[in-house]
Amino acid sequence: MLQVSIPMPRSSFPPLALARWVWTLPTNLIGHLVGLLACRRLPRRLKGPACNAWLYVLPQGSRLRRVGAVAIGHAVLAESAFISGSRGRWVLAHELSHTRQHDWLGPTYLPLHVLCQIVSVVVNRAWPVTGFSPVHAYNPLERTLLHVPFDVLRESDQSLDSGDPRVLKMFGLER
Numbered sequence: 001m002l003q004v005s006i007p008m009p010r011s012s013f014p015p016l017a018l019a020r021w022v023w024t025l026p027t028n029l030i031g032h033l034v035g036l037l038a039c040r041r042l043p044r045r046l047k048g049p050a051c052n053a054w055l056y057v058l059p060q061g062s063r064l065r066r067v068g069a070v071a072i073g074h075a076v077l078a079e080s081a082f083i084s085g086s087r088g089r090w091v092l093a094h095e096l097s098h099t100r101q102h103d104w105l106g107p108t109y110l111p112l113h114v115l116c117q118i119v120s121v122v123v124n125r126a127w128p129v130t131g132f133s134p135v136h137a138y139n140p141l142e143r144t145l146l147h148v149p150f151d152v153l154r155e156s157d158q159s160l161d162s163g164d165p166r167v168l169k170m171f172g173l174e175r
């Protein structure tokens, strides 16, 4: 059983949507700049009731390919193999969960992620967690405070296949 939670739809109430657009603009600008420089092509829209993001597919030979997938604000950068098939849908759901964090954290999103990664690496040196990279092991922004935690991506294909389809639907990732 995957430990996921179903995201609520994003509000489309105009004043709220405008405030969110302004709040998330600084990190989104960074994300789109990195995405455009890394991919040299326009992104694809990822849209569902619970998200509105942009997907940059990393080209062959990109230095960023070894990160697999990353969400910089609402810009998701990913290599195509990493986001294909059933497992890939859950990878995208995880990245889109980060975009929900960004809705709340706005300009503090990147600094907080960096801080949590540093703390996780330091604690992991003393108490390593099997099966998790140092930046994920003790990182609440990866393992607790999001709808699809990183832990889900360590599940078997069979377990992912039987994951709650409502989560994928809310992120616009249903088959």
Ligand SMILES: [Zn+2]
Pocket: 094, 095, 098, 142, 150
């Ligand atoms: Zn993550």
